[in-house]
Amino acid sequence: DAMVIQNPRYQVTQFGKPVTLSCSQTLNHNVMYWYQQKSSQAPKLLFHYYDKDFNNEADTPDNFQSRRPNTSFCFLDIRSPGLGDAAMYLCATSRGDYSYEQYFGPGTRLTVT
Amino acid sequence: AQKITQTQPGMFVQEKEAVTLDCTYDTSDQSYGLFWYKQPSSGEMIFLIYQGSYDEQNATEGRYSLNFQKARKSANLVISASQLGDSAMYFCAMSLRKGTYKYIFGTGTRLKVLA
Numbered sequence: 001d002a003m004v005i006q007n008p009r010y011q012v013t014q015f016g017k018p019v020t021l022s023c024s025q026t027l028n029h030n031v032m033y034w035y036q037q038k039s040s041q042a043p044k045l046l047f048h049y050y051d052k053d054f055n056n057e058a059d060t061p062d063n064f065q066s067r068r069p070n071t072s073f074c075f076l077d078i079r080s081p082g083l084g085d086a087a088m089y090l091c092a093t094s095r096g097d098y099s100y101e102q103y104f105g106p107g108t109r110l111t112v113t
Numbered sequence: 114a115q116k117i118t119q120t121q122p123g124m125f126v127q128e129k130e131a132v133t134l135d136c137t138y139d140t141s142d143q144s145y146g147l148f149w150y151k152q153p154s155s156g157e158m159i160f161l162i163y164q165g166s167y168d169e170q171n172a173t174e175g176r177y178s179l180n181f182q183k184a185r186k187s188a189n190l191v192i193s194a195s196q197l198g199d200s201a202m203y204f205c206a207m208s209l210r211k212g213t214y215k216y217i218f219g220t221g222t223r224l225k226v227l228a
Contacts, residue, residue: 031214037156040202040221040223041220041221042204042218042219042220042221043158043204043218045215045216048214048215050214055213088156090156090158092158094214094216096214098144098145098146098208098209098210098214099146099163099165099208100146100163101148101160101163102148102158102160102206102216103160104150104157104158104159104160105157106155106156106157107156107157109156
């Protein structure tokens with residue numbers, strides 16, 4: 001049973017054309033995360049939500065925005081994608097307790113042409 | 114500063130042999146959790162094993178065990194009886210009780226299992 005779902009799995013967008021990636025969860029977890037991961041590198045945290053409280057990482061470009069309209073859904077908006085934004089985008093959830101693991105979705109691989 | 118260090122960018126192991134992937138961590142917090150994740154080429158991060166800072170026994174999950182040496186601040190992953198399907202990227206991660214729900218990842222180790 002899928003617990004963290006990401007759509008689409010593959011996304012191709014044009015340089016400068018806005019794109020939205022979506023994530024949903026059936027775990028009812030308080031915390032949702034968006035990571036950017038480039039080839040063979042560690043995931044880089046972009047932002048996370050505790051419920052509706054939004055936390056932006058200091059080095060997350062302004063080009064990246066996020067919305068969490070309810071507990072189950074979270075969106076990543078890239079307003080004007082550049083070639084450097086091509087990456088795997090991972091959504092994850094957690095219970096909000098340091099002694100529990102994160103649950104990851106399968107990721108969305110973004111290509112920018 | 115809170116940090117995870119994985120010093121082995123790549124490792125090879127023969128099928129059916131055991132392999133140890135190194136992880137050291139740095140934190141001044143007393144309450145923390147340590148995790149290992151596997152990431153196959155498909156991209157999904159798969160949780161493998163967890164060790165709490167107050168756990169006195171090393172964690173085990175099937176063929177995975179975590180060699181936790183608190184004084185040395187190390188949390189090495191041991192995979193016994195390696196299988197071809199174990200070929201993947203492995204990440205060590207840490208979470209802190211005071212860490213505002215964030216998880217700190219190491220740079221990963223790419224493991225290749227040889228037939």
